[in-house]
Amino acid sequence: MLSSSARALSAINADLHCHSTVSDGWLAPEAVVLRALANGVELLALTDHDEVGGIDAAARVAAVHGLRFVAGVEISVSFAGETIHIVGLGIDHRDPTLVAGLEQLRAGRDARARRIGEALERVGIVDALAGAHRFARNPALVSRAHFARHLVASGVMPDVRTVFDHYLVRGKPGYVEHAWAALEDAVGWIRAAGGIAVVAHPARYRLSTADLGLLFDRFIAAGGEAVEVVSGAHTEDEMRRFASLARQRGLLASRASDFHGEKESPVDLGRCNPLPADLEPVWSRLV
Ligand code: AMP
Ligand code: MN
Ligand code: MN
Ligand code: MN
Numbered sequence: 001m002l003s004s005s006a007r008a009l010s011a012i013n014a015d016l017h018c019h020s021t022v023s024d025g026w027l028a029p030e031a032v033v034l035r036a037l038a039n040g041v042e043l044l045a046l047t048d049h050d051e052v053g054g055i056d057a058a059a060r061v062a063a064v065h066g067l068r069f070v071a072g073v074e075i076s077v078s079f080a081g082e083t084i085h086i087v088g089l090g091i092d093h094r095d096p097t098l099v100a101g102l103e104q105l106r107a108g109r110d111a112r113a114r115r116i117g118e119a120l121e122r123v124g125i126v127d128a129l130a131g132a133h134r135f136a137r138n139p140a141l142v143s144r145a146h147f148a149r150h151l152v153a154s155g156v157m158p159d160v161r162t163v164f165d166h167y168l169v170r171g172k173p174g175y176v177e178h179a180w181a182a183l184e185d186a187v188g189w190i191r192a193a194g195g196i197a198v199v200a201h202p203a204r205y206r207l208s209t210a211d212l213g214l215l216f217d218r219f220i221a222a223g224g225e226a227v228e229v230v231s232g233a234h235t236e237d238e239m240r241r242f243a244s245l246a247r248q249r250g251l252l253a254s255r256a257s258d259f260h261g262e263k264e265s266p267v268d269l270g271r272c273n274p275l276p277a278d279l280e281p282v283w284s285r286l287v
Contacts, residue, residue: 014043014283015270016070017087017200017228017256021137022054023074024145026261028137029054032269033061033069041270043283045089047072050105051141052093070286073098074200075189076105076180080211083180085200086219087228087254088190090286095193102189105181106140113142115176116168120147123173125156144168145260160264183215187222196285197224198254201231202245203238216249226252226282230275232267233258243276253279 019025020032027035029046032054036044044067046058055071062069071093077084091098117129129142131150136142148163157163167174181189190197199219207215216227228234229242230253246253255275257267275281 008277009284009287010275010277010279010281012042012281012283012287013040013270014255014281015041015257015259015272016043016045016072016089016198016254016282017047017074017231018045018259018269019048019074020046020054020058022051023048023138023141024136024143024260026264029058030061032259033058033065033067036269037065037067039268039270041067043068043070043287044269045070045072045087047074047087047089049074049141049143050076050102050109051138052091052099052102053138055093068287070283072195073102073190075102075186077183077186078178078180079183079215080207082205082207082211083178084183084205084215086183086186086190086224087198087200087256088186088193088195089198089226089254089282091190091193091195093193095189097192098189101181101185108178108180109142110140112176112178113147116144116147116174119176120167120174123167125151125167125174128174145264147174183218184222187219187224191223196226196252196282197222198226198228198252198282199224200228200256201233201258202227202242203231203234216245216251220249220251225285226254228256229253229279230255230272231258232256232265232272236273239273243279246279252282252285254282
């Protein structure tokens, strides 16, 4: 199917960023694969936050159904006071350097979740940590999304987006500062594991133009090679902006729904716009 030369490589329905219950997605890894298949995805990467525990199960189901599957991860990074996400694609998810780095990040997440729970208690939301844990299928991976779901379920706020706006973003009572991985470390772990590093949803960062330029300078200097041009988190204007950046910087381009679940994601698996035809798809290096 993929080897067919009749179709341009960039026309393949690739979706190279999504989440399962191993992080803050709603579907188990196996169910993510089945939904991707049903939606016509031809090349899928599962990229849970700071965790690769879903890769084996997803790869097994993908193999059974003949879906091309890429092992991935989405690593949390601190840069210029913002949290940046670096996706790794085509990783050896058993690589000891990567595994150790991710373990360290998850330990930090655990401590952070407790601090978020305490911060929410201070504004009268009791048992927030226990509530978040009820939504986190993986106890080692509590995300702000799990706190948000708990606040929605307990009737504090109507939906997850509103919870973020009122409680979970910087300046709001449930936000706690946290030091994630250094950019160079995250890119280094991905490369150690034989993967390609990708800047995830670049339009979502509140960085000055200078800091965004510096992010890409340092990312490329560290060996990063790709950027999500098409993302479920991008408008068409943002897509065009980062298509230009990919051209200027000579970066490979990725296409990614960032699907978490039906109720929370604007774009379903495999339903993103196509990549601009002149860009080199990152999957030219993965298939
Ligand atoms: P964390 O890694 O724990 O900081 O959680 C970040 C996750 O929360 C992201 O990957 C999204 O799934 C979710 N998230 C972040 N910002 C928002 C938002 N404004 N609305 C809805 N979900 C969000
Ligand atoms: Mn998420
Ligand atoms: Mn992200
Ligand atoms: Mn994501």
